[in-house]
Amino acid sequence: xxxxxxxxxxxxxxxxxxxxxxxxxxxxxxxxxxxxxxxxxxxxxxxxxxxxxxxxxxxxxxxxxxxxxxxxxxxxxxxxxxxxxxxxxxxxxxxxxxxxxxxxxxxxxxxxxxxxxxxxxxxxxxxxxxxxxxxxxxxxxxxxxxxxxxxxxxxxxxxxxxxxxxxxxxxxxxxxxxxxxxxxxxxxxxxxxxxxxxxxxxxxxxxxxxxxxxxxxxxxxxxxxxxxxxxxxxxxxxxxxxxxxxxxxxxxxxxxxxxxxxxxxxxxxxxxxxxxxxxxxxxxxxxxxxxxxxxxxxxxxxxxxxxxxxxxxxxxxxxxxxxxxxxxxxxxxxxxxxxxxxxxxxxx
Amino acid sequence: xxxxxxxxxxxxxxxxxxxxxxxxxxxxxxxxxxxxxxxxxxxxxxxxxxxxxxxxxxxxxxxxxxxxxxxxxxxxxxxxxxxxxxxxxxxxxxxxxxxxxxxxxxxxxxxxxxxxxxxxxxxxxxxxxxxxxxxxxxxxxxxxxxxxxxxxxxxxxxxxxxxxxxxxxxxxxxxxxxxxxxxxxxxxxxxxxxxxxxxxxxxxxxxxxxxxxxxxxxxxxxxxxxxxxxxxxxxxxxxxxxxxxxxxxxxxxxxxxxxxxxxxxxxxxxxxxxxxxxxxxxxxxxxxxx
Amino acid sequence: xxxxxxxxxxxxxxxxxxxxxxxxxxxxxxxxxxxxxxxxxxxxxxxxxxxxxxxxxxxxxxxxxxxxxxxxxxxxxxxxxxxxxxxxxxxxxxxxxxxxxxxxxxxxxxxxxxxxxxxxxxxxxxxxxxxxxxxxxxxxxxxxxxxxxxxxxxxxxxxxxxxxxxxxxxxxxxxxxxxxxxxxxxxxxxxxxxxxxxxxxxxxxxxxxxxxxxxxxxxxxxxxxxxxxxxxxxxxxxxxxxxxxxxxxxxxxxxxxxxxxxxxxxxxxxxxxxxxxxx
Numbered sequence: 001x002x003x004x005x006x007x008x009x010x011x012x013x014x015x016x017x018x019x020x021x022x023x024x025x026x027x028x029x030x031x032x033x034x035x036x037x038x039x040x041x042x043x044x045x046x047x048x049x050x051x052x053x054x055x056x057x058x059x060x061x062x063x064x065x066x067x068x069x070x071x072x073x074x075x076x077x078x079x080x081x082x083x084x085x086x087x088x089x090x091x092x093x094x095x096x097x098x099x100x101x102x103x104x105x106x107x108x109x110x111x112x113x114x115x116x117x118x119x120x121x122x123x124x125x126x127x128x129x130x131x132x133x134x135x136x137x138x139x140x141x142x143x144x145x146x147x148x149x150x151x152x153x154x155x156x157x158x159x160x161x162x163x164x165x166x167x168x169x170x171x172x173x174x175x176x177x178x179x180x181x182x183x184x185x186x187x188x189x190x191x192x193x194x195x196x197x198x199x200x201x202x203x204x205x206x207x208x209x210x211x212x213x214x215x216x217x218x219x220x221x222x223x224x225x226x227x228x229x230x231x232x233x234x235x236x237x238x239x240x241x242x243x244x245x246x247x248x249x250x251x252x253x254x255x256x257x258x259x260x261x262x263x264x265x266x267x268x269x270x271x272x273x274x275x276x277x278x279x280x281x282x283x284x285x286x287x288x289x290x291x292x293x294x295x296x297x298x299x300x301x302x303x304x305x306x307x308x309x310x311x312x313x314x315x316x317x318x319x320x321x322x323x324x325x326x327x328x329x330x331x332x333x334x335x336x337x338x339x340x341x342x343x344x345x346x347x348x
Numbered sequence: 349x350x351x352x353x354x355x356x357x358x359x360x361x362x363x364x365x366x367x368x369x370x371x372x373x374x375x376x377x378x379x380x381x382x383x384x385x386x387x388x389x390x391x392x393x394x395x396x397x398x399x400x401x402x403x404x405x406x407x408x409x410x411x412x413x414x415x416x417x418x419x420x421x422x423x424x425x426x427x428x429x430x431x432x433x434x435x436x437x438x439x440x441x442x443x444x445x446x447x448x449x450x451x452x453x454x455x456x457x458x459x460x461x462x463x464x465x466x467x468x469x470x471x472x473x474x475x476x477x478x479x480x481x482x483x484x485x486x487x488x489x490x491x492x493x494x495x496x497x498x499x500x501x502x503x504x505x506x507x508x509x510x511x512x513x514x515x516x517x518x519x520x521x522x523x524x525x526x527x528x529x530x531x532x533x534x535x536x537x538x539x540x541x542x543x544x545x546x547x548x549x550x551x552x553x554x555x556x557x558x559x560x561x562x563x564x565x566x567x568x569x570x571x572x573x574x575x576x577x578x579x580x581x582x583x584x585x586x587x588x589x590x591x592x593x594x595x596x597x598x599x600x601x602x603x604x605x606x607x608x609x610x611x612x613x614x615x616x617x618x619x620x621x622x623x624x625x626x627x628x629x630x631x632x633x634x635x636x637x638x
Numbered sequence: 639x640x641x642x643x644x645x646x647x648x649x650x651x652x653x654x655x656x657x658x659x660x661x662x663x664x665x666x667x668x669x670x671x672x673x674x675x676x677x678x679x680x681x682x683x684x685x686x687x688x689x690x691x692x693x694x695x696x697x698x699x700x701x702x703x704x705x706x707x708x709x710x711x712x713x714x715x716x717x718x719x720x721x722x723x724x725x726x727x728x729x730x731x732x733x734x735x736x737x738x739x740x741x742x743x744x745x746x747x748x749x750x751x752x753x754x755x756x757x758x759x760x761x762x763x764x765x766x767x768x769x770x771x772x773x774x775x776x777x778x779x780x781x782x783x784x785x786x787x788x789x790x791x792x793x794x795x796x797x798x799x800x801x802x803x804x805x806x807x808x809x810x811x812x813x814x815x816x817x818x819x820x821x822x823x824x825x826x827x828x829x830x831x832x833x834x835x836x837x838x839x840x841x842x843x844x845x846x847x848x849x850x851x852x853x854x855x856x857x858x859x860x861x862x863x864x865x866x867x868x869x870x871x872x873x874x875x876x877x878x879x880x881x882x883x884x885x886x887x888x889x890x891x892x893x894x895x896x897x898x899x900x901x902x903x904x905x906x907x908x909x910x911x912x913x914x915x916x917x
Contacts, residue, residue: 031866036881056867059877065594072593073763076866077784089816093389097392161494165580169595207507208497209579221680222476223496240677243566333388346583347408355826358740360727363720363797367742370794374757377764423646430657437650450654452902457661459898462855464668464873464891471671471888472664476680479667508664510714511657540647561748569750572858576879586752593756603760617748 028053030271033070033077036061036213036257037236038131040291047278061212062168070095070263078266079275083256085170085330087127088120090261092330096126097262103273104128106280115297118257118327127259128276131232131294134317134325135171135254138216138234142243143225149247151179153226154203162225164218167202167210169342170328174254175228175242176200178326185254185326188334193341210346219244231314232294239293246314252324252339259299375610379505381603396405400600403609409588417612419499420567421505421544424514427563428556435522435555436548451519458512467574469505470496473530473577497579505573510566514559522548557624567612585609665895672888679884689889699890702874709785709870710853713792718846720793721800722838728801729808746798755862758791759783762863783865792853792861799852800845807841847905 032039036059044055058077060066062085070077070090082090090096101108107128121127137145144159154163165172174185176196187193209215210225213233218224220237227234231246236246260279262272278284285296286304293315295302302310309315317325332339351438382400385393434454441447455463472479473495483489525548533543549556571586578587585605592602670681674848675686693699728736746754764779774780817835819829857872864873878887 004523029867035865036877058867058869058880060879062595064597068390068594068597071597072759073766073783074865075780076784089389161492204580207580208494214879217678217884221474221676221678223474235677271550290710335388339598342595343408346580347411354739356727356731359723360731363727363801364739364742366720366794366797367746370758370761370790371754372742374761375753376758377760379754381760404887415873424914430653433650433653434657437654440650446907450658452906453658454661454896455902457665459851459902460891460894461875462663463857463879464887465664467875467879467884467887468664468891470884472667474680477667479663508660511661523847527735566750566851567890569752571752583901586750589752589756602756606756607713609750610753612749613748613785614745 008049024110028268028271028273030055030079030268031058032056032275033066033080035056035059035081036290038081038258038294040288042291043279043284043288046224046284047275050278051271051274054113055275061168064168075265077263078268078272080261080263081130081258082127082261083091083133083258083328084119084121084127085328087259088240088259088330089244089332091121091126092332095264097264097266097269098126099124099128099262100273103270104137104280106276108111108278110280110282110285110301112297112299112302115228115257118255119259120327120329127173127257127261128280129257129297130260130279131258131292131296133258133294133320134231134248135158135166135175135228136234136246136248136314137226138219138229138237138244138246139226140222140224140241140243141245143222145290147245149249151203151249151251153177153207153249154228157206159226160206162223163203164209164211164227164229165200165207166215166228169210169338171228171254172200172210172345173197173338173341174326174328175249176203177250178249178254181251183252183326186331188331188337190337193337197341197344204345230294231317235293235309235312235314239300248317248321248325250324254328255322255325255330274334300328360549375599378606378610380604381600382607384600385598386598390599392599400604403601404604412583412585412588412613413608415499415582416568416586419503419584420564423503423510423567424448424560424563427514428518428559430511431518431559432549432552432556434515435519435552438519439522439525440527454512454515454604457508458516462509463572465509466505466573469501469508470576473501482599496577497582499578499582501577501579502574502584505577506567506570508561509573513562513566517558517562518552518555521552525551553627557620561617561620562617568613569609585612645679665891668888668891669895670890672885674885674888677883677885679888689885690893692886693889693893696886698869698874699871702869702871705785705869706854706871709788709792710850713789713796714846714850716736716786716789717793717796717849719802721797721849722804722842724797725801725808725838726803728805733899743798743801747802748796748899751856751858752796753860754791758787758794758859759862762787783863785865785868787863787865788860788868788870791859792856795856795859796849799848800842803845803848804838804841807844811837867884 018033030053032055034057039057045345046055047053048055060069063083065179066080066082067086067090070080071093080090087096101124106211107124111124111129115129115132116122118132119127119129137149137151137153139153141147144153147153154165173193173196176199177187177192180195180199182192182196211218211227212229215227216229216233216237217226217306218319219227219229219234222241234246238246260276262269266272279288279296280298282298282304285298285301288298289301289305290309293309295315295317302316305315313321381392383396383398385395385397385399387393392630411421438447441450459547471477474480475496483495484491489495529551530543530547534540535545538546541544569586570584571590574582574587575590578584583609587603589602589609592598592605672689673685673687674682675688678685724739728740728743732741762783769857770781811834816829816834819833824832854870856870857876860870860873861876864870869877875887875890878884
């Protein structure tokens, strides 16, 4: 018995010392909770080298799942990348740090104010915009005959089973609202929502599934021909498959900022500030854009990206298209309207 | 004797406490939360309510529950239907080496990562993949048919993942089965199939029941398979629970749904064990009558 | 030795072979796809080993692998210990209490993963919000989801499997051996270590292996109770499946398969060298 006890204790002690050792030896670590495919590995490596620290990335694929996880008590994240409407809600919940702008001089110097209207946090009190993300249609030009930039494409019967919509209540309902001619993608008017649900249900009979990131990979591999997705993700797929294109439909669409925000309970706030400031360095910002293919609202970095990308209308969105995109906002108590509508869209 | 029950108490205590704290108590929390109102920020409101339970009358649920139910049943039935002949074959294979090899081949997919098994199907059924092209070439399906993202894909992958679960318990019993009984029946003029049905099947019934439980229950709770290979209309209860937690941020509703699922799991479990008891009693009675 | 009869039907053979084909065809396709140069798969764009190279270079995979193994070893150890003890208690106890205890040990086997995950997440979150600040002020440790919560969850769901396997072994064992040892004047502890333990050891080992497999395979429960940056291999696989290049997963699957083959093969050799055990 003594023998057994002793060996038990030894194993437990060994285990704990392993945990302690690994904690003691490690460099300062920045935990970032980010969207998938949303930050260049090289940029991360550069930051790690420069600051002698370690970055640990956790990935999510929708604002909702990220928020639910944080709200449920998943602590330990320093930097998160919510969309504006979710950041607003997180701030209401007192989850986000109020930013000290003296620690992020690059942001104040380089932020391009023409994008300010997209954010509900115009003063950048608790968020710093990272990327502008347009929702639109990604398609495979080799497979889709006579493509037209309209949401009606999702009703085309020859594409049945080869299309996807985002697995995201706000995006699907928002775009359905635009498709039926309603400007306000944040409408909670029941009659309008009902119409949008009816529209989305028509699309649903045609699509293969509701998907997010995997839909883009599938677009590149020729599995899907037409997907509702975010601009940069589709462009990433286009790098692999030259037939892949992105457009913003003529009925209009949604747009949002994805923002850096520092968690209130973060233990590495200074490192998080440094990271935000680092991303706003023009050459770093451009390098990141070249890989991730989204636009950062940065005054000078946009001029530094590769010409091919710069001249792509899916990257540098034309003014006219931009004007047709409406930012999603948090609707507080009324968010349940979207959840209920989503249930009805998903049901048979 | 007294001393023995005393040691017993201490042997059982750690696991008992552990399971009460980390298993029974949390399950109780789940049940209780179903009676709390949600708040719109994803938290749990104060006070008590029956509203959440009333919301279970959501018109979309019957279809989902029905699909969960029949897919669970069908996949279990197929798994058992396949596992019984395999176990039969395995236990009749005289070469120990061959038997071990086949067993090994069946276990390996069971030990590989669950996600990888699902993922393999996404590659296999890929619309640009070789399998699809082959089917189109020999004219089984037209070019436009998608193999993935429908409930048949979900069903296939469920069966694929659970087959080893069904084979192991059935084989474990079948291996100990005395095949001379079957030979005797055949010598007395019974057909092979008759002997199989009347002697072999009752002989391995314990293994079959275990297999049914081991397959049916995870099938009821499945949520990753429909999420990864299912389409826009192949949601199961598990997916709904995940959606309530991760999309709607409505924990009470997720709890109510979980309670429903738990009910759906425990009722067949109790039913099966009662049935078994009844069967055993009858058997004993029959033996006694003889 | 039983005499084999030639009369029996070919149907079971056919089903066995078809099932094996069914089990392996998708895996073979994955193995082939792992040499495809294309990042997103689909069309064949040429033979390449680059995904294997990327796999061995990837820091995240190694990190995920160490996390997985660390969690698996610790939770296997504790779940085997607790599970074996509970099997012994269950085997020997005869009072009314036994039914409750029995239910407590067995029901975790049949509770769906997602339920287990949610309930534990709720437990941790409720506990943390209820006494997190108190705990921090007294012990100076902040309570949060992390490796510890993952390990607790893994121990909980592995324990019942171990108990089940060990109990199965105990029920086959001839209790008169223990009686004999007592009659010869051996103490309880002596009997345990020299009679009971050697007999149930194959069961304990099989249970531990089972627990280990369950632990390294678990995605659902881990996903619920994990904290920031606690990436295990299944978590990594899921996230790569969704966000990253699926091509690297093909290579990972092949490596995984080969490793499993080796592992299963050696354990089977080891076990068959001792006594025959199932599960």
